[in-house]
Amino acid sequence: MAEFKQADSMYEWFDQRLGIDKFVKVMMTEYWIPKNINFLWAMGVLLTVMFTLLIVSGIFLLMYYKPDVNMAFDSVNYTIMQEVGYGWLFRHIHAVGASVVFLVIYIHMFTGIYYGSYKKGREMIWISGMLLFVLFSAEGFSGYMLPWGQMSYWAAYVITEIFGGIPLIGGDLVVWIRGNFYVSDATLTRFFMLHVLLIPLAILGAIVFHFYALRFPHVNNEAGEFFDFDKEAEKYLAGDKKNSKVVPFWPVFLSKDFFVLGFFLLFFFYLVFFHYDFAMDPVNFDKADGLKTPAHIYPEWYFLWSYEVLRGFFFEIAGVSGKSLGLIAFALAQAVFFLMPWLDRSPMVKPANQRPYFKYWFWFLMVDLIVLTVYGKLPPTGANAWVGFASSITFLTLFISLPFVTKAEAKKVGGK
Amino acid sequence: MKEFKILAVIAALVGITYYGIEPYAHHVMHPEVKAADFAFKDLKNVDTSLAGNVVNGKVLVEANCLACHAIEAAGHPATIPNADAAAAYGVVPPDLSSAGRIYDKNYLANFIFDPVSAMHLSHKYPVGGAKAFPMPAYNWMSPQEIMDVVAYLQSVTPKVAEKDVHKATYDAACGRCHSMSYAKSEATTPKDAIKAYMGATPPDLSQYIKSRKEHYLHGFINDPQLLLAGTSMPRVGLSEKAQEEVIAYMEDIGDSKKAEREDVGLRVMLYTLIFAILAYLWKRKIWSEVH
Numbered sequence: 001m002a003e004f005k006q007a008d009s010m011y012e013w014f015d016q017r018l019g020i021d022k023f024v025k026v027m028m029t030e031y032w033i034p035k036n037i038n039f040l041w042a043m044g045v046l047l048t049v050m051f052t053l054l055i056v057s058g059i060f061l062l063m064y065y066k067p068d069v070n071m072a073f074d075s076v077n078y079t080i081m082q083e084v085g086y087g088w089l090f091r092h093i094h095a096v097g098a099s100v101v102f103l104v105i106y107i108h109m110f111t112g113i114y115y116g117s118y119k120k121g122r123e124m125i126w127i128s129g130m131l132l133f134v135l136f137s138a139e140g141f142s143g144y145m146l147p148w149g150q151m152s153y154w155a156a157y158v159i160t161e162i163f164g165g166i167p168l169i170g171g172d173l174v175v176w177i178r179g180n181f182y183v184s185d186a187t188l189t190r191f192f193m194l195h196v197l198l199i200p201l202a203i204l205g206a207i208v209f210h211f212y213a214l215r216f217p218h219v220n221n222e223a224g225e226f227f228d229f230d231k232e233a234e235k236y237l238a239g240d241k242k243n244s245k246v247v248p249f250w251p252v253f254l255s256k257d258f259f260v261l262g263f264f265l266l267f268f269f270y271l272v273f274f275h276y277d278f279a280m281d282p283v284n285f286d287k288a289d290g291l292k293t294p295a296h297i298y299p300e301w302y303f304l305w306s307y308e309v310l311r312g313f314f315f316e317i318a319g320v321s322g323k324s325l326g327l328i329a330f331a332l333a334q335a336v337f338f339l340m341p342w343l344d345r346s347p348m349v350k351p352a353n354q355r356p357y358f359k360y361w362f363w364f365l366m367v368d369l370i371v372l373t374v375y376g377k378l379p380p381t382g383a384n385a386w387v388g389f390a391s392s393i394t395f396l397t398l399f400i401s402l403p404f405v406t407k408a409e410a411k412k413v414g415g416k
Numbered sequence: 417m418k419e420f421k422i423l424a425v426i427a428a429l430v431g432i433t434y435y436g437i438e439p440y441a442h443h444v445m446h447p448e449v450k451a452a453d454f455a456f457k458d459l460k461n462v463d464t465s466l467a468g469n470v471v472n473g474k475v476l477v478e479a480n481c482l483a484c485h486a487i488e489a490a491g492h493p494a495t496i497p498n499a500d501a502a503a504a505y506g507v508v509p510p511d512l513s514s515a516g517r518i519y520d521k522n523y524l525a526n527f528i529f530d531p532v533s534a535m536h537l538s539h540k541y542p543v544g545g546a547k548a549f550p551m552p553a554y555n556w557m558s559p560q561e562i563m564d565v566v567a568y569l570q571s572v573t574p575k576v577a578e579k580d581v582h583k584a585t586y587d588a589a590c591g592r593c594h595s596m597s598y599a600k601s602e603a604t605t606p607k608d609a610i611k612a613y614m615g616a617t618p619p620d621l622s623q624y625i626k627s628r629k630e631h632y633l634h635g636f637i638n639d640p641q642l643l644l645a646g647t648s649m650p651r652v653g654l655s656e657k658a659q660e661e662v663i664a665y666m667e668d669i670g671d672s673k674k675a676e677r678e679d680v681g682l683r684v685m686l687y688t689l690i691f692a693i694l695a696y697l698w699k700r701k702i703w704s705e706v707h
Contacts, residue, residue: 035706038418038419038422039419039422039423040422074597077598077622077623077626078598078622081673082598082672082673086680088673088676088677089677089680092677103430107426241705241706242705242706242707244706247706251702252702252703252706255695255698255699255702255703256699256702256703258695258698258699259692259695259696259698259699261695262688262689262691262692262693262694262695262696263692265688265691265692266685266688266689266692269681269684269685269688270681270685272681273677273678273680273681273682273684273685274678274681277438278434278437278438282626282627282628282629283627284627285623285626285627286623286627295445296445301433301437304437366429370429370432370433370436373433373436373437374433374436374437374440374441377436377437377441378441378444378445379444379445
């Protein structure tokens with residue numbers, strides 16, 4: 001036990017017991033971030049803020065929501081949207097926030113890919129980030145079921161049905177997930193539990209891990225430059241702020257993040273109050289009806305690309321059914337981003353536009369993902385089905401070719 | 417400058433994706449149909465330029481309509497309860513008090529001449545079919561007589577106060593078949609009767625302003641067959657003004673917080689803008705020390 005002096009102030013009293021001084025230094029004032037960054041480096045803070053907004057609005061919704069097939073729809077659309085003071089505000093923030101958080105996640109993720117921020121020591125940052133992507137996807141999917149509208153019901157039906165394609169255990173697995181032979185009250189209640197407890201807990205843990213994973217390899221910078229953070233930090237602390245390559249997290253880095261956050265929130269609130277249909281599908285304002293299939297069933301926009309990979313394979317190839325092929329491709333699509341650090345065989349950590357081959361790969365991927373997303377929503381008939389097939393094949397081919405493309409690049413640049 | 421370029425690239429990627437999954441996909445899944453026609457130009461059986469005679473109209477209405485219809489506003493209340501009326505006719509016959517106010521004149525005249533063709537329901541009630549529409553065609557009346565009836569109906573319709581008009585029009589136009597639970601209003605025709613009469617229970621309209629949206633409702637109410645071929649919902653024949661009142665009522669009930677939302681929205685955005693400007697100034701000050 002350490003010896004305690006009589007504290008002279010309340011601050012000192014707490015500092016003796018909690019090490020506030022040290023904590024603030026480690027977490028804020030002497031947590032070093034590269035100076036050479038652009039606004040894309042603010043996405044992490046944006047996501048933290050968005051997640052906080054989702055938690056807070058979610059807590060308010062939780063006070064009035066009823067996870068019961070007979071009450072869920074009206075508890076959302078009548079009680080929360082029309083009776084509870086500002087209930088509509090929390091619902092709008094929650095629904096639009098859930099959609100926009102994925103937009104920022106995608107920007108964050110493709111920033112990482114563009115600048116090569118997943119390799120040479122940053123593998124765990126990438127892995128933990130991808131884990132968060134999967135957890136957020138599960139959170140989004142489970143939450144979408146709760147208002148118990150037509151799209152809630154039928155999306156749940158279609159997505160849980162996917163697991164039925166798994167060999168041997170598929171049929172049993174679907175029943176186990178649904179808690180019934182069809183999407184029912186048991187399904188709603190268990191997805192409610194997942195949405196408000198288990199997955200948020202896992203997300204909180206994964207966020208802490210993601211932040212922690214940043215500490216040792218440090219944040220990447222716009223040029224992909226590696227330098228000695230300790231030396232640069234010394235320079236900064238000695239007063240040579242202008243020549244140091246680093247800035248402290250607080251206040252320098254965060255001041256820029258708050259500025260980006262301000263304008264981002266302006267955009268976000270515009271969507272929340274005036275332009276929310278993209279996140280609150282009109283079809284979902286019809287109450288769930290298991291006997292009435294909607295003309296078009298589609299998931300939320302952020303799942304469309306992987307949904308299209310799933311249904312892109314619509315015919316049998318070499319005796320394997322389209323359904324099985326789609327399922328295999330879908331499973332690969334979920335896992336393949338995790339492997340980025342190992343699929344990229346080039347040692348270059350540079351923005352993609354400075355990498356001779358990778359730049360083509362990157363923009364090709366962007367285009368293909370947009371095509372997949374758009375065609376994931378359109379009805380899969382006629383030419384659309386073939387576009388879906390071609391873009392799904394392209395997606396898989398891109399990832400299969402990545403090691404070869406980057407290997408060739410490594411050779412060309414001579415290991416630099 | 418470079419940051420603006422990056423922003424432009426992201427805006428372009430997001431914009432293209434948004435266009436594809438929202439306006440474009442919507443256009444593919446819901447193709448545009450013919451514009452709403454509030455003159456009901458397809459109905460030409462009655463010459464509506466004839467001036468109607470209210471006195472003669474009164475005689476005709478009392479002789480031909482009152483056996484089934486109430487006209488509360490003219491002192492003719494319903495003679496049997498709704499449940500009995502529904503059992504007798506399939507659906508509760510409308511009280512005609514507001515007919516002169518909510519229906520288009522041309523539609524109303526042609527409806528009296530031949531209800532089934534005016535409602536666009538010949539697929540449900542084909543000539544010589546097993547089922548007949550409860551109201552007979554009055555095609556034996558002369559155009560002048562029909563216009564007399566229309567003139568009379570227009571003369572008895574009471575003026576509705578501005579604040580009640582949305583609900584009054586909705587009740588008269590939709591309330592016999594549709595319930596609206598969020599307004600605590602139930603269809604005046606009993607549930608089982610209306611289900612048997614229409615073939616399915618007409619949907620509860622509480623959230624239709626959100627699930628169908630104003631644009632769709634505008635076309636659908638004017639002529640349901642155009643957007644949902646084969647539906648047993650009739651073309652109701654509302655005038656443009658009456659239809660707007662119905663849609664306004666659906667919004668009053670289904671999106672009751674709209675005004676509050678738009679007001680709060682502007683305030684929140686203004687506040688956020690001030691925050692963003694302050695944050696920018698602070699950022700400039702802080703970064704001037706490190707650049």
